[in-house]
Amino acid sequence: MIKVAVAVATEDAMPSAFVVWRGIEDSIRKAAEFGYDGIELALKTADQVNPEHVKRLLAEHNLACPCISTGQVFAALDLYFTARDEARRREVIRVFREMIDLASELGAMVNIGRARGFIEEGEEPEEAEARFVEVAREVASYAEPKGVKLILEPVNRYEINFVNSVRDGAALLRKVGAPNVGLMPDLFHMNIEDRTLGGELEEHADLVQYIHFADSNRMAPGQGHTEFPAVFESLRRMSYNGWVSVEILPEPDPDTAARQAIESLRPLVEDYNSA
Numbered sequence: 215m216i217k218v219a220v221a222v223a224t225e226d227a228m229p230s231a232f233v234v235w236r237g238i239e240d241s242i243r244k245a246a247e248f249g250y251d252g253i254e255l256a257l258k259t260a261d262q263v264n265p266e267h268v269k270r271l272l273a274e275h276n277l278a279c280p281c282i283s284t285g286q287v288f289a290a291l292d293l294y295f296t297a298r299d300e301a302r303r304r305e306v307i308r309v310f311r312e313m314i315d316l317a318s319e320l321g322a323m324v325n326i327g328r329a330r331g332f333i334e335e336g337e338e339p340e341e342a343e344a345r346f347v348e349v350a351r352e353v354a355s356y357a358e359p360k361g362v363k364l365i366l367e368p369v370n371r372y373e374i375n376f377v378n379s380v381r382d383g384a385a386l387l388r389k390v391g392a393p394n395v396g397l398m399p400d401l402f403h404m405n406i407e408d409r410t411l412g413g414e415l416e417e418h419a420d421l422v423q424y425i426h427f428a429d430s431n432r433m434a435p436g437q438g439h440t441e442f443p444a445v446f447e448s449l450r451r452m453s454y455n456g457w458v459s460v461e462i463l464p465e466p467d468p469d470t471a472a473r474q475a476i477e478s479l480r481p482l483v484e485d486y487n488s489a
């Protein structure tokens with residue numbers, strides 16, 4: 215079974231937060247009204263929301279929150295796993311622990327996007343990688359008894375210089391070796407970095423826990439040249455049972471983008487779920 219979420223944030227999120235709607239109440243109401251199954255909540259810190267309030271709103275609208283995404287931890291707080299400074303690494307671990315506590319209340323996974331960090335000037339990739347592995351293991355071992363999974367998102371080379379392709383992500387996760395850390399491929403980044411979309415998804419089916427959906431130009435599915443029926447055929451071959459989340463540019467305006475996305479995905483998802 216495939217379920218569809220839409221990426222949203224709180225009202226006070228940075229302008230650059232990459233979401234369709236802002237404001238928890240409005241986002242949840244609209245997601246339900248438009249026919250989504252859930253919301254992906256983009257946060258800077260866990261205390262931006264009251265878990266009881268979010269749970270009540272989700273229950274009222276019969277929606278789930280399958281994922282908390284953490285791009286703003288990097289973009290707004292400048293915190294990331296590969297930081298050379300030990301105090302900064304302790305701080306990102308603290309922020310992630312609080313995200314994990316919230317995720318455990320909401321039944322969500324926690325994304326590791328650009329907060330994974332990067333290879334600093336003058337250092338070997340292995341040095342950044344070693345710091346990532348150490349922090350990821352610590353965060354994963356905190357999340358494990360709480361039943362929370364972490365999902366590493368490969369992001370294209372124009373945004374960061376570390377973990378660009380799905381293959382890079384899979385290789386790194388094998389080094390982390392924690393049972394509760396998987397992959398969050400994003401079709402937009404894959405379109406830039408991977409040889410194929412479906413092929414790489416199928417190849418790493420054992421690790422793929424959640425997928426960001428956008429068309430080739432980051433507009434709503436259906437507005438670019440990605441072949442979504444072929445992606446669904448690959449998902450079928452890998453017996454994918456999970457969430458896809460619409461993370462698209464809110465253009466020409468958020469409601470239009472959200473409506474275009476669900477309208478183009480709904481027939482594919484209904485077909486997938488009924489077979």
Ligand code: LER
Binds near residue numbers: 285327373426461
């Ligand atoms: C976040 O999910 C993402 O895909 C990044 O491109 C945001 O910068």
Ligand code: MN
Binds near residue numbers: 367426
């Ligand atoms: Mn993404």
